[in-house]
Amino acid sequence: MKTQVAIIGAGPSGLMLNRYLAKHGIESVVIEDRSREYVESRIRAGLLEAQTVDLLEEIGVGDRLHKEGLEHHGIYLQLGAEKVHLDFADLIGYSVWVYGQTEVQKDLDAACDKAGQQIHYEVTDVALHGVDSESPSVTFTDKDGNPQRIDCAVIAGCDGFWGPSRKAMPGADVGSFERVYPYSWLGVMAKVAPSTDELIYARHEDGFAMHSMRSEQVSRLYLQVDPDDDIANWSDDRIWDALAKRMATSGWELKIGEITEKGILPMRSFVSGKLQHGRLFLVGDAGHIVPPTGAKGLNSAANDVRFLGQGLVEFFKKNDASLLNRFEERAKETVWRVTHFSWWMTSMLHTSKNEFDNQLQISQLKHVMRNRALQVNLAENYVGIR
Numbered sequence: 111m112k113t114q115v116a117i118i119g120a121g122p123s124g125l126m127l128n129r130y131l132a133k134h135g136i137e138s139v140v141i142e143d144r145s146r147e148y149v150e151s152r153i154r155a156g157l158l159e160a161q162t163v164d165l166l167e168e169i170g171v172g173d174r175l176h177k178e179g180l181e182h183h184g185i186y187l188q189l190g191a192e193k194v195h196l197d198f199a200d201l202i203g204y205s206v207w208v209y210g211q212t213e214v215q216k217d218l219d220a221a222c223d224k225a226g227q228q229i230h231y232e233v234t235d236v237a238l239h240g241v242d243s244e245s246p247s248v249t250f251t252d253k254d255g256n257p258q259r260i261d262c263a264v265i266a267g268c269d270g271f272w273g274p275s276r277k278a279m280p281g282a283d284v285g286s287f288e289r290v291y292p293y294s295w296l297g298v299m300a301k302v303a304p305s306t307d308e309l310i311y312a313r314h315e316d317g318f319a320m321h322s323m324r325s326e327q328v329s330r331l332y333l334q335v336d337p338d339d340d341i342a343n344w345s346d347d348r349i350w351d352a353l354a355k356r357m358a359t360s361g362w363e364l365k366i367g368e369i370t371e372k373g374i375l376p377m378r379s380f381v382s383g384k385l386q387h388g389r390l391f392l393v394g395d396a397g398h399i400v401p402p403t404g405a406k407g408l409n410s411a412a413n414d415v416r417f418l419g420q421g422l423v424e425f426f427k428k429n430d431a432s433l434l435n436r437f438e439e440r441a442k443e444t445v446w447r448v449t450h451f452s453w454w455m456t457s458m459l460h461t462s463k464n465e466f467d468n469q470l471q472i473s474q475l476k477h478v479m480r481n482r483a484l485q486v487n488l489a490e491n492y493v494g495i496r
């Protein structure tokens with residue numbers, strides 16, 4: 111196969127980039143090691159920044175989001191039984207959207223189908239070659255067991271944290287940063303109407319709890335647990351009891367329903383030393399990971415797609431590589447902002463085994479709950495205005 115851009119990974123980064131490039135008349139081929147059904151049903155992010163929504167609209171996948179997504183104008187912050195509402199509309203005049211990553215993925219897949227864009231699912235043996243040259247290539251074995259090669263001008267590594275692209279980038283490890291947090295999230299999806307109008311981020315002495323949602327009928331909830339905890343230790347009753355206790359406020363009641371999915375997720379911050387080398391570029395989770403507390407992962411992937419997309423349009427349409435050469439510099443500015451914000455939200459809201467840290471966190475959270483300037487700061491970071 112011959113194309114302009116080989117895209118490894120058909121998650122949100124890979125398909126947003128494919129659609130962005132297609133809109134500008136640039137060809138790409140996408141390969142993915144999982145099945146389409148698996149990728150579409152992978153439960154992950156749920157919150158979209160205004161700029162992510164803008165990008166999805168720009169690439170032609172904003173219609174269902176606007177019909178079925180929920181526009182949110184703020185969040186609740188809670189410390190013990192004290193709860194405050196941060197009104198983003200009042201603080202900074204922006205909003206965010208609750209719309210599941212599963213739905214974004216389905217919309218992107220449908221747009222690819224409509225455009226006749228083939229995606230090669232269930233490939234194996236993916237390898238990158240000649241990333242220092244002007245004509246790199248990607249080899250793989252297709253679903254039917256046939257060896258394949260994509261000759262291209264650029265490779266976009268959109269293959270998540272564990273994919274092969276970062277490993278194929280010479281020197282990417284140098285200057286990489288990683289922090290693994292001493293807690294994990296137990297996440298559940300439940301068939302029950304949300305018990306709140308806006309997302310709740312609660313710090314309780316038993317640990318963090320969060321109430322999000324996917325629709326008027328489906329709630330998404332999270333609990334801080336130990337990283338070595340086992341989901342088998344958490345019966346549905348135990349989960350509901352812990353959520354109700356950690357988010358309790360006077361007069362508020364948690365609605366209980368059928369839990370349809372549950373799992374424990376580790377939490378890490380990671381920034382790759384390099385996001386570009388020769389003709390290879392790392393996009394989204396392939397180049398950086400944040401803990402989920404600030405809801406930044408999918409949104410910073412969208413940010414990378416915009417920067418790489420703009421660089422590639424100049425490169426292919428005007429034969430000008432200057433913007434493409436600045437991809438890493440442009441992307442990293444946002445990456446470090448969201449890395450700081452996610453670390454800050456995470457450390458402020460999770461209980462620690464160190465009592466000094468706990469006291470600092472409580473003091474910081476109280477300050478945010480009472481101080482408008484700090485609320486403006488939180489809102490700007492959360493909504494992602496840049």
Ligand code: FAD
Pocket residue numbers: 118119120121122123124141142143144149153154155156157158211233236268269270271272273274297375393394395396402404405406407408409410411
């Ligand atoms: P991925 O989604 O990981 O996609 C990479 C793709 O590459 C995958 O489909 C993978 O199968 C494929 N791949 C891997 N190896 C290969 C290979 N060898 N060959 C071909 N393909 C390969 N972010 C937010 O913005 N807001 C949130 O509210 C939020 N909540 C989250 C909640 C949870 C529980 C989790 C786990 C994450 C959350 N995130 C959130 C983060 C967000 O889901 C990720 O940042 C996002 O999925 C990144 O997209 P991506 O396309 O870069 O990577």
Ligand code: DHB
Pocket residue numbers: 154155156157309322323330402403404405
């Ligand atoms: C969701 C996850 C988050 O990490 C967050 O901060 C907000 C929402 C969610 O899955 O809905």
